[in-house]
Amino acid sequence: MQILFERVAFIGIGLIGSSMARAMRRDGTVNTIVACARRAETRETALRLKVADSVTADYAEAVKGADLVVIATPIGTNEEIAKIIAPHLKAGCVVTDVGSVKQAVVDAVAPHLPKNVHFVPGHPIAGTEHSGPESGFPELFENRWTILTPLPHTDQAAVDKVATLWRTMGAKVDVMKPGHHDMVLAITSHLPHLIAYTIVGTATDLADDLRQEVIKYSASGFRDFTRIAASDPVMWRDIFLNNKDAVLEIIQRFSEDLTALQKAIRKGDGETLETLFARTRAVRRGIIDAKQA
Amino acid sequence: MQILFERVAFIGIGLIGSSMARAMRRDGTVNTIVACARRAETRETALRLKVADSVTADYAEAVKGADLVVIATPIGTNEEIAKIIAPHLKAGCVVTDVGSVKQAVVDAVAPHLPKNVHFVPGHPIAGTEHSGPESGFPELFENRWTILTPLPHTDQAAVDKVATLWRTMGAKVDVMKPGHHDMVLAITSHLPHLIAYTIVGTATDLADDLRQEVIKYSASGFRDFTRIAASDPVMWRDIFLNNKDAVLEIIQRFSEDLTALQKAIRKGDGETLETLFARTRAVRRGIIDAKQA
Numbered sequence: 088m089q090i091l092f093e094r095v096a097f098i099g100i101g102l103i104g105s106s107m108a109r110a111m112r113r114d115g116t117v118n119t120i121v122a123c124a125r126r127a128e129t130r131e132t133a134l135r136l137k138v139a140d141s142v143t144a145d146y147a148e149a150v151k152g153a154d155l156v157v158i159a160t161p162i163g164t165n166e167e168i169a170k171i172i173a174p175h176l177k178a179g180c181v182v183t184d185v186g187s188v189k190q191a192v193v194d195a196v197a198p199h200l201p202k203n204v205h206f207v208p209g210h211p212i213a214g215t216e217h218s219g220p221e222s223g224f225p226e227l228f229e230n231r232w233t234i235l236t237p238l239p240h241t242d243q244a245a246v247d248k249v250a251t252l253w254r255t256m257g258a259k260v261d262v263m264k265p266g267h268h269d270m271v272l273a274i275t276s277h278l279p280h281l282i283a284y285t286i287v288g289t290a291t292d293l294a295d296d297l298r299q300e301v302i303k304y305s306a307s308g309f310r311d312f313t314r315i316a317a318s319d320p321v322m323w324r325d326i327f328l329n330n331k332d333a334v335l336e337i338i339q340r341f342s343e344d345l346t347a348l349q350k351a352i353r354k355g356d357g358e359t360l361e362t363l364f365a366r367t368r369a370v371r372r373g374i375i376d377a378k379q380a
Numbered sequence: 381m382q383i384l385f386e387r388v389a390f391i392g393i394g395l396i397g398s399s400m401a402r403a404m405r406r407d408g409t410v411n412t413i414v415a416c417a418r419r420a421e422t423r424e425t426a427l428r429l430k431v432a433d434s435v436t437a438d439y440a441e442a443v444k445g446a447d448l449v450v451i452a453t454p455i456g457t458n459e460e461i462a463k464i465i466a467p468h469l470k471a472g473c474v475v476t477d478v479g480s481v482k483q484a485v486v487d488a489v490a491p492h493l494p495k496n497v498h499f500v501p502g503h504p505i506a507g508t509e510h511s512g513p514e515s516g517f518p519e520l521f522e523n524r525w526t527i528l529t530p531l532p533h534t535d536q537a538a539v540d541k542v543a544t545l546w547r548t549m550g551a552k553v554d555v556m557k558p559g560h561h562d563m564v565l566a567i568t569s570h571l572p573h574l575i576a577y578t579i580v581g582t583a584t585d586l587a588d589d590l591r592q593e594v595i596k597y598s599a600s601g602f603r604d605f606t607r608i609a610a611s612d613p614v615m616w617r618d619i620f621l622n623n624k625d626a627v628l629e630i631i632q633r634f635s636e637d638l639t640a641l642q643k644a645i646r647k648g649d650g651e652t653l654e655t656l657f658a659r660t661r662a663v664r665r666g667i668i669d670a671k672q673a
Binding site (some may be wrong): 163187212213214216231232234270271272274275276277278279280281282283284285286287288289290291292293297298300301302303304305306307308309310311312313314315316317318320321323324325327328331334335337338340341342344345348349352353355357360361363364365366367368369370371372373374377379380 | 574575579581603665
């Protein structure tokens with residue numbers, strides 16, 4: 088494989104950053120990898136696992152001479168990071184990110200970047216409930232989608248290069264507007280996570296003995312929610328704070344639908360329940376057909 | 381292994397019934413298996429897959445001479461089945477079931493059974509989103525819990541025999557009161573399924589193009605819900621209709637918790653969000669420690 092970017096700087100080297108670093112190394116698409124992390128333990132782990140050639144706690148130092156900068160921290164930090172790194176970016180450098188919300192990231196980052204660098208916002212739709220550089224693995228993106236949301240004036244060559252990087256990592260690439268991305272993800276990701284956090288929270292509030300039984304008998308459905316609700320708390324806090332409108336809109340629709348089902352149960356209306364339960368099977372078949380199961 | 385029951389009759393031979401039949405054959409705990417199913421296709425499949433030695437569409441004929449009768453149909457059918465089989469049950473026969481709600485099953489079945497048979501209600505906490513005899517496999521119950529909810533007067537020897545049967549199939553066995561079972565399962569199973577059905581339903585109602593995108597990008601959380609929401613519609617309709625009080629009570633708590641999170645998002649209250657999201661991780665660790673993950 089051809090080198091796409093000589094020197095890459097990761098700002099944040101958790102599950103996603105370290106998986107990308109491992110995949111890039113495997114693919115030979117980059118030469119040198121610098122990882123920036125605030126916590127000493129994270130830096131040591133990144134070095135020990137050889138996901139980075141060098142590490143630093145200093146954003147500015149990390150991006151010096153980099154051909155590609157990947158911002159892979161909780162999105163609440165992105166504006167501060169953009170401000171700090173902006174004066175130190177090499178002319179012609181490509182800046183990308185992996186945040187789960189795109190409009191807020193564009194608004195936070197783009198205004199601070201100099202005109203001679205290329206910003207290509209991105210979001211790989213892949214992950215696990217684990218965090219930290221030790222959780223990463225190079226196959227994470229295989230057969231998964233990565234969505235790029237370039238601005239109208241973004242250099243097409245830079246977009247193509249980032250797309251090629253992702254495809255080499257095994258991902259499928261789509262391009263869309265940031266706002267549209269945020270609405271789709273509010274449904275497919277943000278609401279499911281919020282619901283999972285809520286239901287596991289409801290169970291956490293139960294009396295001690297009942298909570299122990301909930302854990303014991305979790306294989307009956309609850310278990311799947313606990314996996315989702317074990318995702319990184321700071322990352323998810325930032326997602327909800329930064330995709331507020333789309334998330335509130337979809338919570339509203341969900342609540343109305345739940346109220347309708349609640350009413351059907353109260354009234355003993357089996358027909359309404361069965362009709363809805365049969366209908367949702369079709370969506371599962373769609374996912375299996377789309378090979379995303 | 382010793383034969384526990386010479387002749388077993390399954391009323392219903394779907395995912396659970398056929399998995400039990402396969403496990404019993406493997407273990408050598410039974411000799412002859414009769415399967416009763418209303419649909420000809422199900423009977424043919426059961427015979428072809430050799431999960432039953434003989435099949436019938438007639439409840440009464442199925443239970444004749446049986447030492448164990450397993451009712452494994454959607455629970456809405458249980459009262460009618462109990463009425464029909466009662467006069468044909470052999471003296472000393474053990475009747476059990478696998479329903480996901482226990483008080484309603486006890487109320488529907490127990491009054492109709494003659495005094496000289498032993499009713500041991502049961503619920504194996506295991507399953508997949510697939511239905512029908514072809515979906516069964518003998519390992520389904522391994523390391524999973526089966527809850528038995530015998531009545532105060534139930535013969536202890538019959539309870540022990542059913543418990544031994546389940547343990548031989550690889551399950552762990554617990555005994556509790558039917559009403560307590562129904563409250564625990566309302567949280568661990570019935571609410572998660574209702575929520576999954578709701579969220580997938582909300583997505584189904586989206587405009588066509590948006591729904592296609594939801595399927596495409598489902599790997600971001602939504603996917604896990606669609607698996608749960610692909611479960612058997614009639615079985616789940618009957619569960620909600622028969623565990624109404626416990627389910628409505630737990631929906632109420634869940635809705636209050638969701639409203640609180642909704643408010644935190646609206647107000648931009650990151651601290652409340654982060655605190656809850658961190659707390660729910662502990663429940664996941666509990667499940668991993670309990671080896672139910």
